[in-house]
Amino acid sequence: MIDWLDDGNLDFPPSAQALGADSDAPGLLAAGGDLSPQRLLAAYSRGIFPWYGAGQPPLWWAPDPRMVLQTENFKLARSLRKTLAHFRRSASCEIRIDSALPEVLSACAGAPREGQAGTWILPEMQAAYLEWAKQSGAVHSIETWIDGELVGGLYGVNIGRMFFGESMFMRRSDASKIALAALVCLCRKHGINWIDCQQNTGHLASLGAAEVPREAFEAHVREAVAEPGPSSWTYHPALWALLDQD
Secondary structure, three states: OOEEEOOOOOOOOOHHHOOOOOOOOOOEEEEEOOOOHHHHHHHHOOOOEEOOOOOOOOEEEOOOOEEEEEHHHOOOOHHHHHHHHHHHHOOOEEEEEOOOHHHHHHHHHOOOOOOOOOOOOOHHHHHHHHHHHHHHOOEEEEEEEEOOEEEEEEEEEEEOOEEEEEEEEEOOOOHHHHHHHHHHHHHHHOOOOEEEEEOOOHHHHHOOOEEEOHHHHHHHHHHHHOOOOOOOOOOOHHHHHHHOOO
16 A cells, blocks of 8 residues: 655655555555645655656656666767767757757657557646746756757756656657767766666666666665756757767
């Protein structure tokens, strides 16, 4: 039995109470509550995230193990390296930060997670992340633009020196991977060593992400969110040089 959260109480149960691997919903910790910026901050600061479908109450997750991309382990396949080389040389290609967050959220909602039908980024969840971004600037979009068109990107949450990746989309080949590569550069610049990827997929594993035990993940989150984070999120093409060491 999982806990039911009241709107006025921002506390979450210990993650050890999350349903285990032998259940129908491994990692499910709690249900209910609202999606206020205050609750979202309380959740992410403990490594907990919301994920639910239409007709369901908010569901809160703390899976074990946890999929993480350690930025030093980011993998650039030969084909992606060639694509990035062309992108970096072209005056019509650019990375933008937070210039189209609503559009990125909407596009991600139309791109279901690997192996799943439908979307979990419901209108009320999009509104919640936009409000959180408005209030505190914690939510960011990393956007791939070509010829003035938004062709791919991702969004996620930054608290201190931790980035929690949420979702990606692409309208051209490798556009989401380009955005991820840019995020890795930003994280390396700002001393953010881990990007939370939540759940294991073959796509993420191919890019260097790997599972870590929940206990180790939560220990890292506790330390990282307490560190001072970036004062601003901007992208300069010079940051691509941070990939050249790979």
